[in-house]
Amino acid sequence: MKISVQNITKRFGAHTVLGGVNLEAGSEIFGLLGPSGAGKTTLIRILTGQLTPDSGRAQINGFNCSALGDKERRRFGIMMDDFGVYDRLTCYENMKVFARIYGISNDMIYSALDKVGLSDAAKTPAMKLSKGMTNRLRLARAFMTDPDILFLDEPTSGLDPTSANEIHKLLIAEKNKGKTIFLTTHTMSEAEKLCDHIALLCDGRIIEHGKPQEICRRYDDCKQLRIHLADGTDTSMPHDKTAANRIAELISSGRAVTIHTTEPDLETVFMKLTGKELSA
Numbered sequence: 001m002k003i004s005v006q007n008i009t010k011r012f013g014a015h016t017v018l019g020g021v022n023l024e025a026g027s028e029i030f031g032l033l034g035p036s037g038a039g040k041t042t043l044i045r046i047l048t049g050q051l052t053p054d055s056g057r058a059q060i061n062g063f064n065c066s067a068l069g070d071k072e073r074r075r076f077g078i079m080m081d082d083f084g085v086y087d088r089l090t091c092y093e094n095m096k097v098f099a100r101i102y103g104i105s106n107d108m109i110y111s112a113l114d115k116v117g118l119s120d121a122a123k124t125p126a127m128k129l130s131k132g133m134t135n136r137l138r139l140a141r142a143f144m145t146d147p148d149i150l151f152l153d154e155p156t157s158g159l160d161p162t163s164a165n166e167i168h169k170l171l172i173a174e175k176n177k178g179k180t181i182f183l184t185t186h187t188m189s190e191a192e193k194l195c196d197h198i199a200l201l202c203d204g205r206i207i208e209h210g211k212p213q214e215i216c217r218r219y220d221d222c223k224q225l226r227i228h229l230a231d232g233t234d235t236s237m238p239h240d241k242t243a244a245n246r247i248a249e250l251i252s253s254g255r256a257v258t259i260h261t262t263e264p265d266l267e268t269v270f271m272k273l274t275g276k277e278l279s280a
């Protein structure tokens, strides 16, 4: 699968939400990262044909995203952040509501529930599910047509680390079957762990893109020295000449217990690029 976004702009009234976005993604886990309000959901809506851009071109395998037919759409699995579940309906019934729209067989419902580990909860009303299970049910809905490409808007938002990890494992299993996963997140550590490529979106523009580790390496000048002191506290300083005198003093006075170099992580890179915290 090939996702191609060329110079997409989108305005709501006087507010330019996407100001010329370019990106390409293939059969992989691609992460679109950015703080709240950056325009991530807007871009997913454009890619899934829910919104039309003001200018530019969004294509999937050469098909224009604003003119997708039913056949192409069936190859998509979509999980938006505002897709809810019906509390009073069981997991199976929740799936059935959407299965009718797509003309999907019961077998496929059960196979999607099985994929996300909810077979045993098929008869459980959604209101009795934990937050992690509810997200897996929303994911099962995206899996229902056995799509080639999954668009997931913040699939692990608000989940505890264990539940988030379960979702990560599911997504990696899908990727290993050759599926394309395009997800958004505002969690840098998730992106570092899960995504093959990422793009950082800030104020409607891509400010950095590539493999997570490559991006971090590009900002090697953000390296820090972390020193553990004899009094039990830690201190950090830039990994450069300016630290030399202070390090020498800490060592000669016996106050430095351990010294480590910390490589910049995505969070550090993002802070450097934008002056903003991503997870705010």
Ligand SMILES: Nc1ncnc2c1ncn2[C@@H]1O[C@H](COP(=O)(O)OP(=O)(O)O)[C@@H](O)[C@H]1O
Pocket: 012, 017, 034, 035, 036, 037, 038, 039, 040, 041, 042, 043
């Ligand atoms: N339908 C809409 N009408 C007006 N403004 C919108 C609409 N959808 C999104 N926005 C605005 O566009 C900006 C980006 O929103 P969104 O794409 O949801 O960002 P993100 O998903 O990165 O948090 C926000 O300022 C939001 O208020």
Ligand SMILES: [Mg+2]
Pocket: 040, 041, 042, 081, 153
């Ligand atoms: Mg959003």
